[in-house]
Amino acid sequence: MLQKSGKLQKCTSNPLQIFFQTSITKIKMLPSNYLVISYVFLSLFSFLLFPTKAAPIYSSHFCTNSTKYQPNSTFQTNLNLLLSSLSSNATKGIHFYKTEIGNDAPNTIKGLFLCRGDTLAATCGDCVTVAAREIKHRCPIQEEAIIWYDMCMVRYTNQYFNNIVPGVDISDTKSVAHADLDRFNELLAGLLNSLAREAANSVNDDDKFATGEVNFTSSVTLYGLLQCTPELSLFDCNMCFRSAIAYVPNCCDGKQGARVLLPGCNIRYEVYPFYNSTKTLTPVVKLRSSGRSRFDVILAFVIPIVAAMVLFTFGICTVMRKQARNMIESWNKTDIIASDGLVPSVGCDCGGLFPPEIAVAARSKMELFNLYLKTFGTCHFI
Known part of the structure; x- marks a missing residue:
């Protein structure tokens, strides 16, 4: 002073x-209330600026119990190398990758990943990384296993790749109204068969993938997605799709949505949009939205x-x-x-x-x- x-x-x-x-x-x-409200605003603002990544959505898996490997064996070492290779290659902007590890027959492992055709490279990489890690936990000593996620699939085997079995189906709990069931099944069959031809005959051999939609009612649209592994020939891809489509009436008759997951291909349909592709059937009547867009x-x-x-x-x-x-x-x-x-x-x-x-x-x-x-x-x- x-x-x-x-x-x-x-x-x-x-x-x-x-x-x-x-x-x-x-x-x-x-006042403490003023500070609390300010903290809430700051937290929400930070959340919007730095959103967290969405975790890959698990669908199903299958472990073959016929053959098993011993812990700390050469097979396990090769398996770890295989899964690591799949994870590292999934970040390169490709949707499909297949490789083989090991020279001696008992310990040779084949593996691949397939990402959905509408995924970004980062999403594909995250999904395959999680799937490669999770498949070891769900199938800890199996010499053959497959795991499906919403955006990708990872599998490995010590034998040859079977494209038809095993198969898994996942259906919606909601059913189509009985009065509309015949029309729904007719439109569904037409949509899936059309997409099967489009995907199998894709000019891009690295991406045998197709999506489409068809108008069911004035307020409901039916969406479909089909994909098979690019390594499959036209004949094998068609056979896989036919097997999956033929399975729908047995597992999912009358359901508003369903998925059939096979090692070589997968199909899915819903009454809401679930993919990012802009490919559609012609003509298309898009779903009338009563609400605002996500943006x-x-x-x-x-x-x-x-x-x-x-x-x-x-x-x-x-x-x-x-x-x-x-x-x-x-x-x-x-x-x-x-x-x-x-x-x-x-x-x-x-x-x-x-x-x-x-x-x-x-x-x-x-x-x-x-x-x-x-x-x-x-x-x-x-």
């Missing part, structure tokens, strides 16, 4: 230090939160500036101003925030604070 004398004394603190210390104290004294929903959620964060930040700045002005005004009523009314400058160790010539030119602490506001007082929103 300065003494009331004609001589200037060394500052023990400067106005900016007092300002920030007082402001921080005031913020700490805010509109996200905007409707994000904009209020961003606006609230801006208002919150603006409010904090306003409160701090108002408190600072009130504090500066109160300084004139205290004894911290020198007797001549000038801001101490020469010989004042005030942190070096302003050059001496600027400090000398300031006629009062209010002028110095106004200078501070012009220099540092603007709230910047990044």
Whole structure:
């Protein structure tokens, strides 16, 4: 504190230090509810800026119990190398990869992965990595196994690849109304058979994949997806699709959605869109949406939160500036101003925030604070 004398004394603190210390104290004294609400807004805003990755969705698996390997054996070493190779290659922007590890027949392992044709490279890589890790837990000592996820499939065997068996079916719990069942089955059969021909005859041999949709009612659309492993010939791919389609009436008759998962191919249909591809049958009557798109929903959620964060930040700045002005005004009523009314400058160790010539030119602490506001007082929103 300065003494009331004609001589200037060394500052023990400067106005900016007092300002920030007082402001921080005031913020700490805010009502707890206000701080909690602010924390919630900050958390939601951070969640939107840095969304977490969605974990791959597990579908099913199958372990062959006919042959098993011994722990710490050559087969297990080769299996680990195989699964590691599948995981590393899944990040290269390809949907299919097949490899073989081992030279001696008893310990030779073949393996492959197949990602859904509409997946991005990152999604494919994440799915295959999880599947390769999970297949060892679900089939710990089997020499042949397969695991399906929503976006990928991983399998390995010490024999030859059978494309038809084993098979797994997954059906929806909801059923089509009995009165509409015949029309539904007719449209479903036409959709699946058309997509089977399209996928099997795909000009892209690395991606035997097809999606499509057909109008069921004025408000319901039927969506389908078929895919087989690119290594299969036209004949084998068709045979796999026929086997899967023929299985639908036995497992999933009347269901609004179902999947048939075979080692060499898979089919799926739903009454809601579940894929990212824009390929459709012609003509197509798209589902009439009574609601907003996903993007509109996200905007409707994000904009209020961003606006609230801006208002919150603006409010904090306003409160701090108002408190600072009130504090500066109160300084004139205290004894911290020198007797001549000038801001101490020469010989004042005030942190070096302003050059001496600027400090000398300031006629009062209010002028110095106004200078501070012009220099540092603007709230910047990044």
